[in-house]
Amino acid sequence: MSPITATFRFYEELNDFLARPLRGRAFESVCAHTATTKHMIEALGVPHTEVELILVNGESVGFDRVLADGDRVAVYPKFEALDVTPLLRVRERPLRTIRFVADAHLGGLAQLLRLAGFDTLYDNHFADAEIEALAASQERIVLTRDRELLKRRTITHGCYVRALKPQTQLREIVDRLDLAGSVRAFRLCLSCNAPLRRIDKAQAEGRAPEGVLERHAQFVTCDVCRRVFWEGSHWKRMRTLIDSLVPEQRERDAKA
The missing domain is CATH 3.10.20.30 (Beta-grasp domain)
Structure with a gap:
């Protein structure tokens, strides 16, 4: 033959x-x-x-x-400007909700995606088979620097992350997937990926330093890890990062 x-x-x-x-x-x-x-x-x-x-x-x-x-x-690859509507894209449909699962090398990126409000699973002990199963069962986009992981049969949506530093990786993913309009900052716990909720100052007593309680009036907490957060210097640095991605984000957050 x-x-x-x-x-x-x-x-x-x-x-x-x-x-x-x-x-x-x-x-x-x-x-x-x-x-x-x-x-x-x-x-x-x-x-x-x-x-x-x-x-x-x-x-x-x-x-x-x-x-x-x-x-x-x-x-x-993905088209940024060319209209290919009459043609057959190779995936049947886009994912209705943007959710991610990140591999062991992308812990910093996972935290920053949570900062931007994107549900992102991460555990540095996730095996490739576990990531594949989570992506399929929960319709998550796989983020990895391992191209072999993206070749697994049941993974339909994934991104090979080219950048090496977390902040640059965040910009790469936001730009590539056109996520700027979907950013909702400071909604998720950076450690747990769980929703944050507002609490009053009395509920923060004993859980935040006394000096912080004296200087700040607004607090949020994570019901999973029980940590309390406030708008300190670290928050301001993160705010600057989000504003650099989405300049109009501050106005949108203020209206939420």
Whole structure:
């Protein structure tokens, strides 16, 4: 049986996953006779969760398209400006609610996403199989710097995080997923991911330092870890970070 050869071209940031000689150009690759677009895209190093659109011979297809000899495959990431409404996106539907699960290397990012109001599960002991199960059962977006994790079959939504520092990672995710309009800061506990609620000063007595009680009038608490929070210097630094992401966030919070 003669081999099947297809020509591939990956666009924009998807090239980051390819071997250097294959980046930014069309190249041929030998395929198994039953190989699908998903199989070959991942065999070449690109996690399927990073792909938004596939064209085979100019026709929009899904991940299950079996490749034939001579096929020309164009693979695109998320589109920022181009309207691709008439074409077939490779995921059936977007997630109704934005929720995340982060791998063991992204603890700092997980805290900052909680700061911005996004439900984010994180435990540095999560195994890959556990992350996969949480993503499937709770419809969460997987955040990771491990491309092999994103290749797991049941993970449908995920982001390979390119930046190394948590604040830069936060900006990357907010920009990539267009989350600026969904930021609702200071709603979740940074440690527990549980909702914060307002309490009066009397309820904070014995749980916050005396000096803090003298200087501040507004307090919130987490009912899981029982910690009490107030608008001190740390809050101001976090406020500055959120304002740098979403300048209108302060006005929105004030109206909430």
